[in-house]
Amino acid sequence: MAGPEPTTGPLTPEELQLATRNRGMPLEALRYDTTPVGLHYLLVHFDIPALDAASWRLLVGGNVEHELSLTLDDIRARPRQALSVTLECAGNGRARLLPRPVSQPWLNEAVGTAEWTGTPLAGVLGEAGLKPDTVELVFTGADHGIEKGYEHDYARSLTPADAMRPEVLLAYEMNGRPLEPQHGFPLRLLVPGWYGMTHVKWLMRIEAIREPFDGYQQRVAYWYKRDADDPGEPVSRILPRALMIPPGFPDFLTRQRTVERGRVEIIGRAWSGHAPIAQVEFGVDGAWIAASIEKSVGAFAWCRWSATWDAAPGEHILSCRATDATGNRQPTAQPWNYQGMGNNLIQAVHVRVR
Numbered sequence: 001m002a003g004p005e006p007t008t009g010p011l012t013p014e015e016l017q018l019a020t021r022n023r024g025m026p027l028e029a030l031r032y033d034t035t036p037v038g039l040h041y042l043l044v045h046f047d048i049p050a051l052d053a054a055s056w057r058l059l060v061g062g063n064v065e066h067e068l069s070l071t072l073d074d075i076r077a078r079p080r081q082a083l084s085v086t087l088e089c090a091g092n093g094r095a096r097l098l099p100r101p102v103s104q105p106w107l108n109e110a111v112g113t114a115e116w117t118g119t120p121l122a123g124v125l126g127e128a129g130l131k132p133d134t135v136e137l138v139f140t141g142a143d144h145g146i147e148k149g150y151e152h153d154y155a156r157s158l159t160p161a162d163a164m165r166p167e168v169l170l171a172y173e174m175n176g177r178p179l180e181p182q183h184g185f186p187l188r189l190l191v192p193g194w195y196g197m198t199h200v201k202w203l204m205r206i207e208a209i210r211e212p213f214d215g216y217q218q219r220v221a222y223w224y225k226r227d228a229d230d231p232g233e234p235v236s237r238i239l240p241r242a243l244m245i246p247p248g249f250p251d252f253l254t255r256q257r258t259v260e261r262g263r264v265e266i267i268g269r270a271w272s273g274h275a276p277i278a279q280v281e282f283g284v285d286g287a288w289i290a291a292s293i294e295k296s297v298g299a300f301a302w303c304r305w306s307a308t309w310d311a312a313p314g315e316h317i318l319s320c321r322a323t324d325a326t327g328n329r330q331p332t333a334q335p336w337n338y339q340g341m342g343n344n345l346i347q348a349v350h351v352r353v354r
Contacts, residue, residue, distance in 0.1 A: 003148045005228075006099035006338065015105045024109025030245045030269045033113070033297045033304070034084065037175055040112030041196075042182055043089050043104060045154055046145030049202045053186045058170070062138075062207035065129030072186050075170055078119035083167060083192060084298030086113040086271045090195035090222055090235045093343030101340030108243055108347055113269075113301050116190050118171035122164045124206075130160055134208045137163045138215070139189050142202035150216045156200055157213035158191065167192045167300065170203070192300035193237050193273035195342070197222050225338040232338075238273030239344040240330055242280050242305065242322035246349045257351045264309045266291075271302035272324035282307035283319035283346075291320070311353045318349040 004012075011019075022043045029039040053072050060068040089110035094101055096108075125137070140155040162168070169190040172179060179185040184201030191198045197217065213219070225232035245267050248259035270277045270293070280291040289307060296303040309318070321330040330346050337343075 004102040006097075006101045006340075008099045011095075011105055012102060015102060018104045022104055024106060025112045027109060027243060028245055029112075030243060031267065034115055034175060035112035037114070037177070037180060037183070040114055040174075040183075041087070041089060041110045043091075043110065043196060044143070044182060044201075045147070046143040048181050049142040051142060051186060051202060056186055058187060058203060058206070060124060060128045060206045063131045063134045063210055064208050065131065066127065068124065068128050070124070072172065075119055075124075075187065076172060078123060080117065081120055081169060082115055082117040082173075083169065083190070084113060084115050084301040085190060085192045086111065086238075086300065086302045087196050087199060088238050088241070088271070090197050090341045091339075092241075093345060094340030096345060097334055097336055097340055097343055101338060103340060110196075111241075111243070111271075113297065114174050115176065116169060116171040117173035117176070118169035118187075118190060120166055121168045121170055121189070122166060124170065125160075125164060128208075130208050133210050134160055135211055136160075136209050136213050138205075138207045138209055138213050139200040139203060140205040140207070141184075141200045142204050147216060147221070150220070152216050153204075154200065154217060155213070155215045156198055157209075157215070157218050158198070162191070195222075195235055195238055195273070197235070221339070222341060223339060224341055227338050230338065235341050238271065239342050240270070240272035240274070240277065240322040240324045240328050241344045242268055242270035242277075242320040242330065243347050244268035244282075244318065244320050244349065246351075247309075247318070248351065257349060259311050259351050259353050261311050261313050261353050264311045266307045266309055266318070266320075268305050268320055269302040270305055270320075270322040272322065272328060273300075274328055275325035277303050277322055278325045279323040280305040281321050281323075282309070283321070284309060285316055286319075288321075311351075313353050316351045316353060318351055319346045321346045
């Protein structure tokens with residue numbers, strides 16, 4: 001069953017229903033190096049499963065030498081690693097596209113940075129022993145539902161090379177506490193540098209397979225496509241993005257900012273899943289200057305940036321854009337695609353200076 005076509009109309013009741021179930025990070029929370037759990041973005045495709053830690057098991061099987069059934073205590077007893085990682089939803093910015101692909105209507109706020117603690121996935125896969133002809137590993141969560149007519153458990157796959165990277169974790173803590181139910185308790189996959197759809201929550205099974213995985217979330221969802229018939233390219237790593245804390249104070253409905261004239265410090269964060277951030281630029285009415293960049297809080301986490309603006313009375317549009325070390329730069333024109341993925345169009349903040 002095909003989904004609704006992109007639209008230029010108002011938000012639908014279905015989109016509003018999704019928006020009330022999921023939540024974004026208020027942009028003022030960019031002030032924190034580590035996003036508090038309650039402010040971190042959240043996307044739940046179906047229902048939050050009710051899982052009991054005592055009876056839960058992680059099953060590792062398929063094309064392996066030794067099948068495993070691991071308790072949470074088994075996993076917590078393994079080598080422990082903590083990483084600061086920025087997660088971003090692949091659909092972040094979807095609602096800013098025109099026409100708008102109909103789904104979760106994110107603007108800029110589907111992001112957050114947390115300290116994730118777990119055990120390297122490579123150790124578990126090493127114990128199971130992947131057979132040489134393994135093509136992919138399928139990670140299946142406990143959340144079950146229907147999307148565009150296809151009933152399935154949420155599942156995504158990785159190649160053995162991607163899965164065996166040392167930073168890929170089986171995570172059981174977020175910001176030093178056990179995972180909250182909405183963030184994947186008791187265990188989730190963490191794949192630093194990749195968009196959020198890859199970080200399977202409520203992880204139940206890992207299966208090694210000898211052919212590419214054709215599940216819905218892998219072969220149908222999360223593709224850069226020009227139209228419904230375009231085979232497209234798969235979504236994987238996070239594209240560069242910079243966001244600022246909107247200065248001044250907001251109007252309740254429009255969120256337009258009011259700022260007092262004079263020198264204003266602008267602060268924000270920037271990140272990329274491809275390479276470290278090399279440059280952030282701050283723009284006022286289309287004129288750009290280089291911002292100052294601080295050291296990232298982790299190899300896979302955002303960095304803080306700042307700039308000073310001499311605010312003159314009147315109406316202004318403030319923007320920011322990031323460039324990573326591979327030369328990827330945020331676009332100034334919308335990068336439209338059929339599913340509304342990876343829209344890293346520059347942020348625009350409307351400001352009235354008085």
